[in-house]
Amino acid sequence: MLELRDIHASYGQVKVLFGVSLSVAPGEILCLMGRNGAGKSTIMKTIMGQVPAAEGSISLDGKNLHTMPPHLIPKEGVGYIPQGRRLFSELTVAENIEIGLMTRNEGADTREWVLELFPRLRERLSQVAGTLSGGEQQMLATARALCLRPKVLLLDEPTEGLQPSMIELVRQVVVKMKSEGYAIILVEQRVDAVLSIADRVTFIENGKDRETVAASELQSDPTKLTKYLGV
Amino acid sequence: MLASLEGAVISAILVLTAMGLSIVFGVMRVVNVAHGEFFMLGAVLAWVVTTTLGGHPVFGFVAALIVVPVLVGCIAAGADRLILKRVNYDPDRTIVATIGMLYIIQQATLMTYGPEARPVEAPFNTRLSLPWFEFGDEGFQMIWPWGLSITSYKLFVIFAAIAVLIALWIVLTRTKIGLIMRATQQDSDTAQAFGVPVGKVYSWVFGLGAGLAALGAVLVVPIQQAHYLMGGDPLLLAFIVVIIGGLGSLPGTVIAALLIGMSDGIISVFFSPTLAKIIATFLVAMVLVFRPQGLLGRAPS
Ligand SMILES: Nc1ncnc2c1ncn2[C@@H]1O[C@H](COP(=O)(O)OP(=O)(O)OP(=O)(O)O)[C@@H](O)[C@H]1O
Ligand SMILES: [Mg+2]
Numbered sequence A: 001m002l003e004l005r006d007i008h009a010s011y012g013q014v015k016v017l018f019g020v021s022l023s024v025a026p027g028e029i030l031c032l033m034g035r036n037g038a039g040k041s042t043i044m045k046t047i048m049g050q051v052p053a054a055e056g057s058i059s060l061d062g063k064n065l066h067t068m069p070p071h072l073i074p075k076e077g078v079g080y081i082p083q084g085r086r087l088f089s090e091l092t093v094a095e096n097i098e099i100g101l102m103t104r105n106e107g108a109d110t111r112e113w114v115l116e117l118f119p120r121l122r123e124r125l126s127q128v129a130g131t132l133s134g135g136e137q138q139m140l141a142t143a144r145a146l147c148l149r150p151k152v153l154l155l156d157e158p159t160e161g162l163q164p165s166m167i168e169l170v171r172q173v174v175v176k177m178k179s180e181g182y183a184i185i186l187v188e189q190r191v192d193a194v195l196s197i198a199d200r201v202t203f204i205e206n207g208k209d210r211e212t213v214a215a216s217e218l219q220s221d222p223t224k225l226t227k228y229l230g231v
Numbered sequence B: 001m002l003a004s005l006e007g008a009v010i011s012a013i014l015v016l017t018a019m020g021l022s023i024v025f026g027v028m029r030v031v032n033v034a035h036g037e038f039f040m041l042g043a044v045l046a047w048v049v050t051t052t053l054g055g056h057p058v059f060g061f062v063a064a065l066i067v068v069p070v071l072v073g074c075i076a077a078g079a080d081r082l083i084l085k086r087v088n089y090d091p092d093r094t095i096v097a098t099i100g101m102l103y104i105i106q107q108a109t110l111m112t113y114g115p116e117a118r119p120v121e122a123p124f125n126t127r128l129s130l131p132w133f134e135f136g137d138e139g140f141q142m143i144w145p146w147g148l149s150i151t152s153y154k155l156f157v158i159f160a161a162i163a164v165l166i167a168l169w170i171v172l173t174r175t176k177i178g179l180i181m182r183a184t185q186q187d188s189d190t191a192q193a194f195g196v197p198v199g200k201v202y203s204w205v206f207g208l209g210a211g212l213a214a215l216g217a218v219l220v221v222p223i224q225q226a227h228y229l230m231g232g233d234p235l236l237l238a239f240i241v242v243i244i245g246g247l248g249s250l251p252g253t254v255i256a257a258l259l260i261g262m263s264d265g266i267i268s269v270f271f272s273p274t275l276a277k278i279i280a281t282f283l284v285a286m287v288l289v290f291r292p293q294g295l296l297g298r299a300p301s
Helices: A040-047 A093-103 A108-117 A134-146 A164-179 A191-197 A215-220 A223-229 B002-028 B035-053 B057-084 B091-112 B152-174 B176-186 B188-193 B198-220 B232-245 B250-270 B273-290
Strands: A002-011 A014-024 A029-033 A053-060 A078-081 A152-156 A183-187 A200-205 A208-214 B127-129 B132-136 B139-143 B149-151
Touching: A002 A040, A014 A029, A014 A040, A014 A053, A014 A183, A029 A040, A029 A191, A029 A223, A040 A053, A040 A078, A040 A152, A040 A183, A078 A134, A093 A108, A093 A134, A093 B176, A108 A134, A134 A152, A134 A164, A152 A164, A164 A183, A164 A191, A191 A215, A200 A215, A200 A223, A208 A215, A208 A223, B002 B035, B002 B152, B002 B176, B002 B198, B002 B232, B002 B250, B035 B057, B035 B091, B035 B198, B035 B232, B057 B091, B057 B198, B127 B152, B149 B152, B152 B176, B152 B198, B152 B250, B176 B188, B176 B198, B188 B198, B198 B232, B232 B250, B232 B273, B250 B273
Parallel strands: A014 A208, A029 A183, A029 A200, A078 A152, A152 A183
Antiparallel strands: A002 A014, A002 A053, A200 A208, B127 B149, B132 B139
16 A cells, blocks of 8 residues: 655645555556646655655655665556657667566566566567657567566556557556555546546646545536536 | 888777766766866876886886776766766866866975976887888888887887777677666666666766876877876867867777877877977867768767
8 A cells, every 4th residue: 555645745846746645556556647747747756756756755665665775666567658658769678678678676577577567578679768759669568567576556647649559458457457456546647538547537737635535426416627627 | 111010009099088078078078178188197106106116127017007097087087076077077167177186286295296397118019120012123012111110118108008899898888887878878867767877887987088098198108208288288189179079979089099099109200290280280170160060970860
């Protein structure tokens, strides 16, 4: 169980998060929604320790993450798929996967498992990551995070710029990870995609969590979507 | 022929020094103005090691070759922890910080080692004549002209540099350490999100860069004496090489070091060292005008 309590964070002098609390349990998909610039990506960066939490606490299964050196956080089992993929673009597909495997000393079996999930990557192991298509890059970013065999998966807008069939693939993988017991935090703009897979939705506004509702509730009563997203 | 061998020796030293500068810039985005001082420190420490050990020159030299780069690397890694980490690797502030390091190292050396230039004896230094091929009266023949010779030590320098480059290339492309360095170079935040201890990698890289300069210096002291002000020239030349080759591009650095070293050697022999410097500086200006990212550098996307 990953839990954020009253997180405040800033970039230098600019404060961005003003007390964010949320939690996600194993086998659950929590979706973060909010307007551009609301602070969704910043929440994920704070979990990863890239942006330090000035106040509040972050814990994974009772262990504090916010006091750890950032490079140890992924070793606790937090797999991160950043917005815009952030691949090591001059490294090959195989090397990107290797970096993921090294994080938690995973071996050949994990590599096999990940390549089973994304057969397209197996055909392109020696290709330089920067030359992959957008969809393939997203697969690789996802594969790299799954190489950790994480307890928690953070996905920041995984469907950005993808065609419908690729979005469907991402959706299937997310659902599959959920069924394998991963705790998943997903940032997603597309309402239909969210409602079909999320368990709960937390609305973020101006660096604060405003409200958390069950996805089923939103489906029957979309007024909150209008309220927080203006759609 | 002789000139090009002299050029090759210059290139060999230069390529090690410039490689150190280039790796540090590539991975850490730090312009290390103190790089030349690590070179100087390498030369001075080589003198210290060889004189304290005494004994046969080969013994002292081999010891210096091993000990000195490691020692200088550790000093640099310590400086990284103590200074560069504190300024958060901010590009502007690291320049100022490394300028500070330059003077600290230089003055500390002046106070302890003194202003004298001191020689280190070469471990072996036989003169080798080189054959020359010529079409004479009896057709193709090999002659051994007077004046066409090089010392065995200079040949050793060339091969040592090649060996170090190959080793470096293998480490960077074939090992986990190299993979971690390349990942950090491309995206340090994301590398950290995959468990890479970026702070430690930076210290190691800074140490490696300084160690390469020190290695170049240990190789050069039997040819050129150790002096506390000797860091200026290598720094300037290394910058020239790195700019021409493309900041952070290792193959570019090798090619540019060859270009600059060879032209320096050849022009110095036939004309004057000053002309060689003028041409090198002119080349930099041309590269900056027509190909700002360097010969093999990538344009920022
Ligand atoms: N590196 C940074 N330095 C300074 N300010 C930043 C930085 N990154 C983000 N911000 C600011 O923090 C705020 C929140 O940004 P964040 O990326 O978390 O938004 P987001 O909710 O993910 O938006 P989007 O939907 O567009 O991805 C924005 O106002 C942004 O300008
Ligand atoms: Mg975002």
